[in-house]
Amino acid sequence: MVNGDDILASIHETLASIPDPELPCSIVDLGLVEAVTMDDPGRVEITLLPTFTGCPALDMIADDVTRKVGELDSIESCHVTWIFDPPWTTDRITERGRDSLKSHGVTVSRCGGAPSSRTVTLQTSAIPCPWCGSDRTRLESPFGPTRCRSIHYCDACQNTFEDMKRLDGLGKTSTPDPG
């Protein structure tokens, strides 16, 4: 008889080994895994959060999770669901994830701009450059190589780098009141 906790531990270990297809980071370190539940022995439900709704990697990630968790002993079936509440935010990225992203020239800035009722404010300056550490950086484009990254330029070392995009206005309380 295999202990349920052992099975859950091995599921988490498996999830931590699945890389995001577009980032040097596991899906666990990226903060995509919201919940793993096993109400019936051997039947696993995994809830994931998409970074951006238009991310083309979502199907690939769901397939990887279903296949790799499904191959574990004692697992009969694995079902993946994407949900939007709670929203994924960059706060969910682990320290290990941040370190790995940074070593590949992708920063995770902590402070967003002040939320405005109509638009979002991306941090446009003072993200320390992951290459040289200078604060003399600026936003080049909010649309980068993947949906979740913006492009920045460092005036000090003249290199580009990317930042994990942060969206304001995702919380339930931040919707402007009518009128």
Added chain:
Amino acid sequence: MTAMQDMMKDPHVNLVLSLADDLLMLGHVQGDWTGLGPILEEDIASSSMSQDDLSHALMLYEHLGSRFGLDPDVVAYERGIGDYRCCDLVTVPDEFDWAVAFVRRWMLAHWATPLLDHLIRTGEDDLQERCRRLRAEQALHLMYLDDWMRRLGTGAVEARDRMQAAIERISPLAGMLVETPDGVATSEFDALRSDWIAGMEEVAAAAGLSLDIELPSPDTLGGRRGVHAEHFIQQHTEMNEVRCADPGASW
């Protein structure tokens, strides 16, 4: 009655479809610019926004599909022409004039914001949750488009003139966006229209561009009731070509 007919009789569905169909068609039409944007960053941004628009349309079709027991692709593609609720502004040919394509997208992004707020206030839980997400992502488009509007309006003379000309070309058609869908109370829409115009006027003023939006004139209307222009039908046919040639195809 089929599930599809059932769906089309619900007034709130018309409202959700008006936005979903605008985003689907605009995402498709703007896809023509992929590889042709004026600079690399703009090309990537435009393609990214089109990709977002298609996924945002899908989020809304999924919501309707789950309510009425229909596959979201069936909701997206298998309605008759008269059951599409997009306004025909989204398929008006831009004749590969970047400023025209840009101004159209800018106006639609400004419209999506008050409409999504409205759906967040009035929709059921699943719709609210989805619209909150869409609003945050559309707000990113708006930030980007507003920024370019200001830069081009206050930039070189040629940039300013081309933006102004594009605004003048699109403005007479812009009222199509705010045509009240069938079954939706006009009073609900009045506040949304004012929000839409105020948002655009603020940016246009900062950009030094003059903007004169005319509210719906009857001869441009019909899209929200399913009465569409020839250019919508052409784009719709093109979009469905693969689906019609090989139903159920996947890759």
